[in-house]
Amino acid sequence: MQVIDDIAALNGTDVLSCRFEGLNFDGMDMSDYRFELCEFQSCSFTGATLEEACFVKCKALQADFSYARLSEARFEGCNLSLSRWVGSDISDAIFRDCKLTGAEFRDARALGVDFNGSVLAGAYLRQMNFRKCQLEQIDLSEADLAGCDFREATFERCRMQAAHLATARFEGADLRQADLGPLSFASAACFKGAIISKAQATELLRGLGVTVL
Structure with missing residues (x-):
């Protein structure tokens, strides 16, 4: 797995098997990006635009998606435990077979969100x-x-x-x-x-x- 510690190292919108350590994606426009088998260690997506983005089998424990725009985003088989989605827009987003234990969705806009097959134990x-x-x-x-x-x-x-x-x-x-x-x-x-x-x-x-x- 390639370790990336500089956002400038990203090449294209299809990202496979990368580990991001402590990166700040705040406010970035990453619409339509596809991340597969990636790990996000202590990363923040606060205020980012991730509309129609796709995360497949990724790990983003304690990631912060507060106030991000995630309408029609898709998460498949991801571990998003203890993540924060405060004030985010997850309208029509899909979380399929994801682990969202302890996740916080305080004040999130979530009309049409799909959590089927997921674990939301202890979530807000x-x-x-x-x-x-x-x-x-x-x-x-x-x-x-x-x-x-x-x-x-x-x-x-x-x-x-x-x-x-x-x-x-x-x-x-x-x-x-x-x-x-x-x-x-x-x-x-x-x-x-x-x-x-x-x-x-x-x-x-x-x-x-x-x-x-």
Whole structure:
């Protein structure tokens, strides 16, 4: 893997198997760039333009994408744990099979974002709009989902154990294939208006001390 410590060393928009150490991409226009099998060590993309850029099997732990423009960007099989996306525009961006553990999306514009197949455990996703979305195989365990709009969304093989759900909306959401973790009367109140399975309803009743025969 080639180590690059000077942005001027970049040659073209297709970048393969490079390691970037401590580089500052802040404010740069990197639209349509394609990075594959690259590592970004302590790099910053604050305010950068990355519209329709593509990252494939890259590692960017703790990378800072705050206030970056990432509409229609694509991340495939990337490790983006503890990354920051504060105030960024990730509208219609795709994060497919990515690891986003502990990522912070505070105040991000995220209409149409696709997180399917990704791990967002412990991530900050407050007030994101997932209305009518098809959510597939997303790990939202312990994520901060306060104020999120999940109305009429469909959850398939998603995990939501111990997620923070205060003021989140689930009217018409289909949660039958979601792992909601242990259900109590208090936690079930967060899912008001949602559709749950018979097994989930039975577990809820057991949490209330009701025996189901």
